[in-house]
Amino acid sequence: MSDTSQVRPTLLYHLYRGASTLLAPFVWSKVAGKLRQHGVAEARVRERLGHATLPRPTGRLVWFHAASVGESLSVLTLIHRLGEAAPDLEFLITSGTPTSADLIAKRLPPRTRHQFPPLDTGAAVSRFLDHWRPDLGIFVESELWPQMLVQARAAEVPLVLLNARLSPKSVANWTKRHATAQFLLDQFTLMLTQNAKTAVNLRAMGADPARLKEGSNLKALSDPLPVDQDTLAQVKEAIGARPVWVASSTHEGEEETVLAAHMALLAQHPDLLLLLAPRHPNRGDQLEAMIAEAGLTSIRRSRDALPRTSTQVYLADTLGEVGIWYTLCPLVFLGGSLRDIGGHNPFEVMQAGGAVLTGPGAYNFAESFAELIGIGAAKEVTSAETLATAVRTWLDEPHALDTARDRARGFLARQSDQMDQTVTALVELLPPRTGEPDDAG
Structure with a gap:
């Protein structure tokens, strides 16, 4: 597996960093306004600036970042399985929409909490990472926020792209920006795709084939709908x-x-x-x-x-x-x-x-x-x-x-079998529990 330092930041990435700093006040105003309209408490609104409203739990923390409702709910079964495989693990889910926050709050697995993610600005991401110090970061589907990825990797957090799914339009756009796509994908230690086609697309975008594996479709393993x-x-x-x-x-x-x-x-x-x-x-x-x-x-x-x-x-x-x-x-x-x-x-x-x-x-x-x-x-x-x-x-x-x-x-049933393999692969990326030798397991 190649060292992430081999792929250097591109001019486009540096331009993005500069633009995100300049535009941060405008983005914050828009995002905060939407949350307030939904009745989100002001303290929770400020989570988008990286200000946590919950303490970091002791022990190993797995951080899941998802886009919205479907992606957020799709990880709950995986969290249950990870919690069974490693009972000491704690979990954090970040998602950006009020609807996803409301639904997740009703279905939180044991030892799991929700926060709104930081805006993709240097200050907000740093604040978030300094507080939560995750031991593993898992990005669900296609949520690729450049500064979040780069800063997390710089903090030596192993990153996983999970349930990877990219539309043909996204693939075409990223392929035109091959060097930047390659740089961002190089932040991931492991990429688990929904199917072989997505793996082919990620390789075309510059992903390291050694880090690509076909995984399960998380949505296929979500809990059944409720029945009265x-x-x-x-x-x-x-x-x-x-x-x-x-x-x-x-x-x-x-x-x-x-x-x-x-x-x-x-x-x-x-x-x-x-x-x-x-x-x-x-x-x-x-x-x-x-x-x-x-x-x-x-x-x-x-x-x-x-x-x-x-x-x-x-x-x-x-x-x-x-x-x-x-x-x-x-x-x-x-x-x-x-x-x-x-x-x-x-x-x-x-x-x-x-x-x-x-x-x-x-x-x-x-x-x-x-x-x-x-x-x-x-x-x-x-x-x-x-x-x-x-x-x-x-x-x-x-x-x-x-x-x-x-x-x-x-x-x-096949998705469930692949889920077991996914759980094993994720646990292997975690640091050992306190007091364990480095070669444990």
Whole structure:
């Protein structure tokens, strides 16, 4: 493994440092304003300047830095596993959004605390590092803040890029700035990618191949969505033996396609129920009118109603109940994908035992869907006709749906095995516990 000193800072990096100093007051004003609007306490707002609001715990500290909600929540399972492997470890999560802070606070694993990250300025980062003195720094997905990386590495903190994922646009931009990309990637002791393609991209950007390893997809191992068992039982009883399929996280412009597919399916399955769970439940009135205009009958979950025998569409216009619908039915179309929106998390469906249908616009999960479709755990649809065909196939051929669900379970099992390898690799980067010989373990 090469010494980080072999790759020198570039002119672009020095320009970035200078610009970040000049722009710091403006950036601080904008960032602090957003946090205050969300009701964040002033002391916590100042965490963005590196002023900690919690003491550093004694012992070895692992620092996770994540971008936002999805990345923050994705590390919780890994923290649990690391805590089991090394019971003395303490953990710090930094993330920049108030929403992520709120959600993490409700799900903090043992010995874990949250702080907002320092702005990427020399003074704020120094203040943060001087207080927390992490023994290992783990950057999740694509959060590459230059001064944070360089100063942490200069402080002899081993750094890991975890669950590395880069969009084609990011790869193209960084490849044009190859020397700077190489310098930043050289700060990492280890880079664990979601898949082989990302490893190829990182090598093209200048990453040292000796430091690259394929790891697990953390989002595939997040805790399953919550399920209220009483509600699940009530809805199950109301549906009875009727066949059902789910269209979840749909967006404006997609429900027309979903309803057209459902109408086509009703010709062969007249008792079929569509459970429609829009991404934004506040569109309930609009969707209720759209369903009626299509000539279909519906009942809304937001009015505490349960589907009747005559109900053709159960409009699940509520928040926090998606886990119930995935547990209820293993045949799920995931929205945000028939239009150029980016798609939604397929692993939440798979963790509930389901198989996934997706449109071609799920670019936020493009690499995952390519693998899932390749192994038969998911299918891609492009229109009302292809959606109806895919749903009909899984309704008429239960063994085909069971096969897809088995492939999904197999995928998750492989991710769990890779997670064990990730935990081992991370523990090996930590300094020994106080009193341990350097060659322990």
